[in-house]
Amino acid sequence: MDQLLPPEIDEAARSFASALAACGDLNALMRLKGAYVGREGSHAARMMDLLKAAPKEHKRELGAQINAYKQQWEEALKGRQTDLESAKKAQDALAAGWDPTLPPPVPAAGALHPLNRLMDRLVDVFRPLGFHVEEGPEVETEAHNFDGLNIPDDHPAKASSDTFYLAAHPELLLRTHTSPVQVRTLLRVAPTLAERGGIRFLAPGRVYRKDEIDPTHSPMFHQVEGMLVGHGIGMQHLKGTLEYALRTLFGPHTEIRLRPSYFPFVEPGCEVDVSCPLCGASGCRVCKGSGWVEILGAGLIHPNVLSYAGIDPTVWSGWAFGMGVERMAMMLSQTPDLRLFFENDQRFLKAMGGLD
Ligand code: PHE
Numbered sequence: 001m002d003q004l005l006p007p008e009i010d011e012a013a014r015s016f017a018s019a020l021a022a023c024g025d026l027n028a029l030m031r032l033k034g035a036y037v038g039r040e041g042s043h044a045a046r047m048m049d050l051l052k053a054a055p056k057e058h059k060r061e062l063g064a065q066i067n068a069y070k071q072q073w074e075e076a077l078k079g080r081q082t083d084l085e086s087a088k089k090a091q092d093a094l095a096a097g098w099d100p101t102l103p104p105p106v107p108a109a110g111a112l113h114p115l116n117r118l119m120d121r122l123v124d125v126f127r128p129l130g131f132h133v134e135e136g137p138e139v140e141t142e143a144h145n146f147d148g149l150n151i152p153d154d155h156p157a158k159a160s161s162d163t164f165y166l167a168a169h170p171e172l173l174l175r176t177h178t179s180p181v182q183v184r185t186l187l188r189v190a191p192t193l194a195e196r197g198g199i200r201f202l203a204p205g206r207v208y209r210k211d212e213i214d215p216t217h218s219p220m221f222h223q224v225e226g227m228l229v230g231h232g233i234g235m236q237h238l239k240g241t242l243e244y245a246l247r248t249l250f251g252p253h254t255e256i257r258l259r260p261s262y263f264p265f266v267e268p269g270c271e272v273d274v275s276c277p278l279c280g281a282s283g284c285r286v287c288k289g290s291g292w293v294e295i296l297g298a299g300l301i302h303p304n305v306l307s308y309a310g311i312d313p314t315v316w317s318g319w320a321f322g323m324g325v326e327r328m329a330m331m332l333s334q335t336p337d338l339r340l341f342f343e344n345d346q347r348f349l350k351a352m353g354g355l356d
Pocket of ligand 1: 176177178179263266269297298299320321322323
């Protein structure tokens with residue numbers, strides 16, 4: 001076989017492996033490639049010329065030999081090129097400051113939304129007082145959202161200008177507050193209320209109202225409802241509980257004040273303010289200079305609400321409150337625009353760590 005190719009080609013073939021190993025970089029490799037398999041002047045090109053000039057009876061054997069060499073060279077060159085390229089890549093990365101000893105990046109895990117975290121925190125404040133969580137549907141009946149709460153038919157909240165009614169089911173609506181969970185829960189526990197010795201719960205969740213979107217309004221927002229039913233419950237219990245809860249949330253020096261207000265499902269009803277947790281009640285933008293921030297509506301459960309659920313208001317009494325979660329979150333985080341909570345900008349959501 002060997003005798004068909006001139007000695008210098010066999011010589012080149014023998015020295016190929018060591019020449020390849022001696023290529024320390026891609027430039028040297030390209031030169032070697034040119035010398036062995038390049039279009040012109042290479043060993044491969046010279047072999048092709050020889051093949052053309054060879055006598056017919058030798059062409060087949062010579063062709064096979066040439067092909068074997070060419071294939072072997074090309075494959076080896078390609079393999080070496082891949083190695084040199086990845087070595088160069090690693091070298092460049094090291095030069096650019098890549099540190100292979102660093103641990104790999106931790107994949108980003110999901111996290112609770114700041115409003116959910118704040119609601120969890122409220123639940124945590126009340127849990128040690130024996131409160132558990134009750135839930136109700138966001139699509140509610142008129143009966144649970146209004147009638148069971150002593151809200152009369154001509155109340156403005158019932159108007160379709162304020163409330164989202166379901167077009168196909170006019171008796172259904174998107175609940176306008178978390179108070180229908182009061183009605184559902186009282187109806188459910190009424191038969192066993194005496195055995196239980198009363199009930200106390202929180203009901204966090206979404207509520208809906210036909211409000212235009214602006215920095216302080218959204219047609220969907222969150223409330224946390226609180227309710228307690230027992231014997232001989234009065235305003236003093238409501239005030240004491242709220243004082244404890246709001247001091248746990250806003251700090252031990254927080255003062256609260258109750259102002260008379262009206263909600264059909266409580267009597268007496270009140271609005272509750274906290275001394276501004278941001279300025280220590282000296283007056284700032286958040287409390288509009290007054291030193292107080294309104295935080296929730298509350299009151300003693302109206303006898304009609306207990307009666308509707310089949311609970312005797314001469315035996316049982318209690319209190320209820322409802323607070324706006326966005327309002328509290330905005331105050332705690334000094335966020336001026338409620339829409340930020342719903343736009344899901346990761347930078348904003350991550351910066352909301354202060355609500356934990
Ligand atoms: N449901 C009332 C509201 O949405 C708040 C409230 C709840 C007031 C319970 C008193 C008692 O404004």
